[in-house]
Amino acid sequence: MIPDFQSIMLPLLKSLHDGSTKNAKAIRTDIISVFKVSEEEQQVKTPNGKQYLFYNRVAWSISYLKMADLIISPERGLYKISDLGEKVLINPPEKISVKYLKQFPKFYTNRNPIRDKTDSLNDEEENVEKTPDELIESGVHQINNELANLLMNQIKACSAYYFEKIVVELLIKMGYGGSDIGNGEVTKKLGDEGIDGVIKEDKLGLDKIYIQAKKWENTVGRPDIQKFVGALHGQKSRKGIFITTSSFSKEAIEYVNNLDVVVVLIDGQRLTNLMIEYDLGVSIKDTYIIKKLDTDYFIEE
Numbered sequence: 001m002i003p004d005f006q007s008i009m010l011p012l013l014k015s016l017h018d019g020s021t022k023n024a025k026a027i028r029t030d031i032i033s034v035f036k037v038s039e040e041e042q043q044v045k046t047p048n049g050k051q052y053l054f055y056n057r058v059a060w061s062i063s064y065l066k067m068a069d070l071i072i073s074p075e076r077g078l079y080k081i082s083d084l085g086e087k088v089l090i091n092p093p094e095k096i097s098v099k100y101l102k103q104f105p106k107f108y109t110n111r112n113p114i115r116d117k118t119d120s121l122n123d124e125e126e127n128v129e130k131t132p133d134e135l136i137e138s139g140v141h142q143i144n145n146e147l148a149n150l151l152m153n154q155i156k157a158c159s160a161y162y163f164e165k166i167v168v169e170l171l172i173k174m175g176y177g178g179s180d181i182g183n184g185e186v187t188k189k190l191g192d193e194g195i196d197g198v199i200k201e202d203k204l205g206l207d208k209i210y211i212q213a214k215k216w217e218n219t220v221g222r223p224d225i226q227k228f229v230g231a232l233h234g235q236k237s238r239k240g241i242f243i244t245t246s247s248f249s250k251e252a253i254e255y256v257n258n259l260d261v262v263v264v265l266i267d268g269q270r271l272t273n274l275m276i277e278y279d280l281g282v283s284i285k286d287t288y289i290i291k292k293l294d295t296d297y298f299i300e301e
Contacts, residue, residue, distance in 0.1 A: 002044060002054050003035045005131050008061040009096035011035075013070055016081035017089055023077050028058050047137040060131040064098065068107035136290070148272035151281055155245055155272075160215050161186065166281070167213040167243050168197040170271075173278040176209060177201060194231030210237050214244045222251040225263065232261055240264070243271060 008031055015030035016022065022030075031037070037054055044053045062079060065071045070085035081089075084104070093100055101107045130138065155163060168184040171177070177184050177199045184199045197211035212228045214220065225242060232240045243266040256263045266274070275281050 001035075002037060002041050002057065003031075005057040005060045005064070006097045007095065008035075008058060009065055010092060012058070012061050013065060013081060013085055013089065013096065014092075016071060016079065016085070019081070021074060021078050021080040023079070024059065024062065027062065027079065028055065031058055046134060047141050051133065053134075056133055057131055060133070064101060064107075065096075068101040068104040070096075070101075070104070144273070144276055147276060147282065148269070151272045151275055152245065152268055154281065156215065158215070160213075163215045163245070164196045164211075164213045166275075167211060167271075168199065170275060170278060170280050171197075171199055171209070171211070171241070173280055174274065194227055195235065207239075208235075208237060209239045209241060210235055212240070212242045214242075214246075216244050216246045219247050219249050220244050220252055220265075221249045222255045225252045225255055225265075229259065229261060229263065232263070238262060241266065244268065245271065 011031060011034045012027060015027060015034075032042070032054075042052065042054050045051060046053050046056060062071070065085070066073065066079075068084075069082055070088060071079050072082045073079055088096075155166065158166070164186045168186055172184045178201075184197065186197050187195050194212060195210045196213045199209040199211065201207040201209060210232055212231070214224075220242070225248075228240060228242055232238070238261040240261065240263045242263060245268045247267045247269075248265050253265065256265055
């Protein structure tokens with residue numbers, strides 16, 4: 001189990017108790033040993049997939065201990081225990097938490113330099129197990145989940161033909177067909193022979209991707225995929241995308257994995273996530289920019 005950042009702080013401080021100066025990698029190695037963090041757990045990423053969760057939590061533990069002046073950074077990227085930190089370890093608490101760090105004057109002034117000292121951290125913040133990065137990502141994830149539900153409700157209210165247009169436009173926005181809307185088309189409403197849309201991958205249309213788009217409530221099974229594969233063979237094509245507002249059965253997924261043609265399955269959840277990612281049917285409400293310190297700026301020649 002990956003420990004939360006508050007649980008990491010006391011073992012982290014103890015790892016520097018011998019007076020050594022360590023970099024973040026060495027500190028992580030110590031924490032891995034204490035909590036028996038597995039290789040698999042070390043590879044777990046935060047919801048946005050840009051950071052390793054364990055690394056992020058160790059980094060925030062270091063940051064909080066620095067704000068309380070329990071550890072110091074004598075050089076860039078290196079850390080050692082402070083005299084105050086040594087005093088804490090003479091009679092250490094069971095756990096160093098955000099609430100525990102509030103007793104140190106430097107913690108408050110370093111963390112809230114422009115706020116009045118009486119404006120203390122609230123209980124919810126003291127007890128939280130997630131780092132600030134995780135809280136931001138969790139909030140964004142929740143907002144996107146709610147947006148995805150609203151999107152799906154709108155999609156289900158559309159006609160089947162309009163849904164096919166949405167699907168083709170999404171694939172164009174994703175870069176298929178050279179991002180040229182003219183390279184995507186919805187087939188005729190009748191007599192499409194199992195093909196709902198076509199994307200031309202090149203200007204001359206020598207290579208095409210065929211699409212099946214089904215606005216269904218029921219699970220898409222293997223027979224439905226087999227019919228689509230038959231339609232691909234009829235077009236002498238080896239590329240197809242099957243998109244539905246519902247989901248795919250286990251048998252359908254297993255069938256696709258063993259085909260001699262490439263068929264990509266996109267269910268309702270992935271569809272709405274892609275629409276949000278590529279700004280289709282949604283607009284930007286607010287933009288928040290999270291910045292980090294540019295340490296290279298402060299290097300003197």
